[in-house]
Amino acid sequence: MTRRRFQTFDDPSHRKGPERAAALRAALREAGLDGFVVPRADEHQSEYVPAQAERLAWLTGFTGSAGTAIVLTDRAALFVDGRYTLQAPDQVDTGTFAVVPIAATTPEAWLAEALQPGAVLGYDPWLHTPDGVARLERAATKAGASLRPVAASPVDAAWAGRPKPPAGAVAAHPLDLSGEEAAHKLGRIRAALAEAGIDALVISDPHNLAWAFNLRGADIGHTPLALGYALLPREGRARLFLTSPALTPEARAALAPLADVAPRAEFAESLGAEARGRIRLDAATGAAALKEIVAGAGAVADVGPDPITAMKAVKNAAEIAGTRAAHHRDGLAVTRFLAWLDAAAARGDLGEIAAVEALEDFRAEGGLLRDVSFPTISGSGPNGAIVHYRVTRATDRIVREGELFLIDSGAQYADGTTDITRTVAVGAPSPEMRDRFTRVLKGHLAIGRAVFPEGTTGAQIDALARVPLWQAGLDFDHGTGHGVGAFLSVHEGPQRIAKTGTVALKAGMILSNEPGYYKANAYGIRIENLILVEPRPIPGGERPMLGFETLTLAPYDRRLIATDLLDAGEIAWLDAYHAHLREVLGPDLDAGTRAWLERATRPLG
Template identity: 80%
Template sequence: MTTAQPRHRFQTFDDPSHRKGPERIAALRAAMREARVDGFVVPRADEHQSEYVPAHAERLAWLTGFTGSAGTAVVLADAAALFVDGRYTLQAPEQVDTGVITPVPLAEKTAEAWLAEALKQGAILGYDPWLHTPDGVARLERAVAKAGASLRPVAENLVDAVWAGRPRPPAGAVVLQPEALAGEGASDKLARIREGLSGSGCDALVISDPHNLAWAFNLRGSDVTHTPLALGYALVPRQGRARLFLVSSEIAPEVRSALEGLADIAPRGAFADALAGLGNGRIRLDAATGAAALKNLVEAAGGVADVGPDPITALKAVKNEAEIAGARAAHIRDGLAVTRFLAWLDARAAAGALGEIEAVEALEDFRAAGGELRDVSFPTISGSGPNGAIVHYRVTRATDRRVQPGELFLVDSGAQYRDGTTDVTRTVAVGEPSAEMRDRFTRVLKGHVAISRAVFPKGTTGAQIDALARLSLWEAGLDFDHGTGHGVGSFLSVHEGPQRIAKTGTVVLQPGMILSNEPGYYRAGAYGIRTENLVLVRDIEIAGAERPMLGFETLTLAPYDWRLIEIALLSPAEIAWIDAYHGRVRETLSADLASETALWLERATAPLVPGV
């Protein structure tokens, strides 16, 4: 890779300054006094409850400096707290001004429990009904009731009222996802959606999740970084013509023509009136992404808000043959880029000159060089030494560090291609790893292999499989505080439900679902380890089986770092699986690699036990 190669930058490395935390919290408190509320809730959310939100909806980051993808701040007149899950317990205190905002791990206390204790009797807690689901509002109502306080929606978000220079809402171009890649026409999808709607007793469905909107209408956009979404809503009646409400007005004539064959198209601003105009019908609102404001609009018009699952979510989770073929092709393309990067990283790190930002940029260049990259699927996690212990670490120019000999380097990254979405994590040794590092890496790898090799009867949930990834760590008194796997979309979100492999994974796994397989271990202040591949649920034929069985096909193609593997901890079956996987990586990728990189891959994928 030469310095003359053009660079394609999809992520930046600036960090919201927490030095402005006191000033911004003070401004919010002034707005609270003007609005006559004693507290205000600031979730990391937009009107669609999305994980990745447009810049103008990054209220939590602007207010607190915290850049994680999940979290909630509560600001009262005399206290403020930020509630984060296990992924961010190390990151949050590093990013916020802890003299003004107290980070609180959700494992210790929820925002609702904190509010029940902190609110004074008679206090009024404000919230934006567009940023909370009906269930979320109900939880807040129960919390304030315990405190003898009350809950009040605000007409204008109080953070927006004090956010000087707030970015404008996006309105990117809308494009069509070709049917050859989608695998099914949008008209057929809408027919399936209506069929599911008929069984629910509802008169219409509100599509509030932009991912579901994209899937149902075979459209994509650029309103959100890292996920190709066109923001908007749709109304799909049980009978009659659908209506599509898009933020963007940038729709090419051929795209508009195709969409008008499916639905009436209107601007996003017309959606609230259209929803109110439905009258006294029974309207399905998605429990996960439908804002409380939508429920209020339906009920104000005399309708019944039927809050439950959007049927599209389950349909979208099961990939068809075209989407599966696209995923396999995307992973071969991505595997070539990641392997080239790992070979480059090996040489660069050995020279003691590797920086975290430099690694992010290099990996992006290797992916872009293939000519098919549309975006990274999330900001690359590039953590050296202690930064690797921060589960969702995001390098900034202020935190960028060079990896030192004797450290581990963790790189978790992914890409968006028109035919598939990828997500892969590799942990590599720089210099000689310690015996502890090898032990921990191998225990994580054993859990990763256990998931990869698992076979299970139809009807199994992700929660039933999750323990397989943890058993070897548990034997040493260790664990990790995140799920083992999340669902993945098809040129859509890298984090797609409802399926997941986690203690809370209650959804039954079905053939065609794609998930991640990513156990980890994190020693705070020292290093982090995570190994991740994407896997496809598929039918498994077992001679003499008494019931239908499923298993996983591994899609990701990239070598593990053999220098971190403690072979004595592996069983013969685990060694055989790793060798077979490495053999597939080598056979699939080598012909398309330059000779020097192919030679590196041959060494990296050599049998763990030579001659066996």
């Protein structure tokens, strides 16, 4: 029997822009609106959303994880960030939607110019944060227009055959993997609320709900979440409002001493009835609708950070041990795949989809695989230059001689979450390819080898990855690293290594280290490991210092390394890392893969 795969390769766009934009405009006329804002969001501002919330993809054909469409009576635009400036025009009917890089023009700036005086712009208050609504309000006011919330989304009215809400099973996350009882976590959260003078917390982020109550779900792909909300009073019993009623007996028993469970449909009414005093709403994931409900009940809507987010980011000993075990398992799978890839690519008939399926098979054979942690980016040649490229049957491309192949993938295991990118040469790489790869590698090593004082932010570290590229007049248009959860989201805040990374890194945080370089219509290069922030005491030092443990276990492609661009310390680190791979992975590999690993990790020095 063929096992179920976690990825599909159908083209979701089908160039439906004109007819779907027309259907939306008809719904807008019915609602008395002159325009509507369609963010890539669900009620929780999630990165991965259930099928029924894929409104942006349905309307435009764009499948990226972030973006906003605005449809007016006479024009429409899709706004994307630097990750998607190549992908979006390929997926969208640009005669219907102008693709606008946010770096050039924000949605609010565009609205201020495009809205006509007296126009009414609609929005769904469940799909925007209060801060987002305030920005739209300012843009509408500047144009002499008005902003109106809608009770029922006109997109949903226009969307024939919209999928039903998810109903995945909700299971307990065991103590040996969570490392902390839910009751103790709730005590820590309540203490934080008391310190801030907050009477209750609305948990609107499903990741935070999963962590706080030690639950894992199956309501969306790639992240083990149960969608819903929780109302956690500073004193008294918590209430959970879950989209799915399918709690396992173990989950019900674990929740019984902690919280009452009710259907998601009852949440808004219950919040309105129970809101008293000062209610904390998460600034990042709390919908504007929640603020209106709380204010309507006479309570104070305190919009700020959910304290769970910072707690969840610092992994405990059990979570770290599970993550290390997951990376060992994943390293074996990826190494087997890379050995297989060398032989398969040399035949000249390997496609991008076949590579995705092979890597998933290698991971499944290792056991404990629950899902991939995001759709695998499998890009050969020019497709590798599309930062978040997602292969479809229409775009599937053969991996050709003389090209680079980029594969960015991850797994959700019961004990941890992984994310790794390797770029490999097919045949002999050009001198330019080796130069660019080595510059990316130097930035990657600068992050991995960094030692820094406590209190250092991701923004302060980000430049280390870019300096070797800057020296050649090059750069990349995405962050260098994102936070990663423990059998939760592969993209977790608040920690990140980026120009906008304002949060101080702390021991126990896990991040990615993934600089890149992308030559449009030619090739892409990205190198990614996951790294764990750890104490790094310096003998004779005067301040507490931190550094990174590299968690990911898989070789770099030696064929792409220009050793003349590396210094002695960089070569020593690479040789030590490769020796470590031979030591920890070699005994668990078959003889053929072990021999390949020996060749692939020969010392550079």
